[in-house]
Amino acid sequence: MTFFDQVGSAYRPRNVAELAGQSFIRALRYFAPELDEGEREALYALRCSFVHDYSLVNVPTMGSARVRELRTHHFMLTAPSGDGSVVRLPSRYWNGDISHCRLSNATWVNLWALGDLAEKVFSRLADLRSNGNLAIALEGGLRELQRRYAMTIRPINFIEP
Template sequence: MTTDSTAQPFDESTRAAITRHLTDMPPVNGRQYRSSFNAILGDARHAAGRNTTGKLVRLSETLWLGATAYLVLLDQIGKTFTLANAINDRSRPPIYQALACFTNLDPARIDALYALRCSLAHDYSLASPSKRPSRAHHLFKLAHDDHTPLVTLPTQPWPGDYNAIRGRDTVINLQKIGDLVENVVATLRREHDRGHLRLHPCMNLAEFEVRYGLYFQAAEG
């Protein structure tokens, strides 16, 4: 297991880059910056039936797509951000690092969300048979309401056998995936305002700006 307790060096250039990344900034000298963070957040909200502030306003026909986008955003967050003095376990997937750092979810539920992210992002399926003995198999049922918990684990784990599925579903609430990630986004912005947000130890400033952002000519008003 590889861990880091320190983030990348933090200076005014880094702070300004994180500000541009987390918030849509006005053009400077005719050049507009747009981060992929804000791009996928906007796409996730639209697909999930949320408005530009993240509030749920309608029932969407693209809920799966919205959930997929929210989970991919967690992947990006886990690769790019941490908190000052946080312990980062680089043996874990980025989505795990994001949820461990910015939420209070327990490891079993984080693993279930990671498995759903893999299922949806790789082939839009509802099954995630694990190739690693240390990671559980998951067969998913999806909910979208106010009362179903974010993650409900089965009383009997799914053994990875498609002939043995009764009562072995992991139930995940897509509406609460949106709520979860919107809370993570709010936490990132709040911790940045407080001066606690840092780039992940594996992410330097040049990669952060080039890999996750785009400058383009601003449209004239």
């Protein structure tokens, strides 16, 4: 999930206009076109439930009514399923009331398929980079990318000149 956040803040395809919104959603819109809006929003909701509450429930309090509806979920995490989909949305969305969590209104996320999706996104990034079609989306360009994400390990006795 952190990977998607970083990718969405740092990169975009060169031939695509910069999108607004959360970096996680941008990464999926740019580099995982096989996901529809509901699936992207559900994965973002799972990310939020982990980050903000380390739980499997997300009930947002901000955003438009549509955004809150798309991001209200109680999750079931699964192993590989027959169809290989990353997200299986319920036919009727959960209403956010914890006493109404049912298997029938759960959002199912296949963790193996989510890992496969991350690998596909990485592969797409690498392909775009090798073809010269990957742009750095950070305002400070390459310098900011290196400062934010490049890691250098120096000896403990290193003294900066």
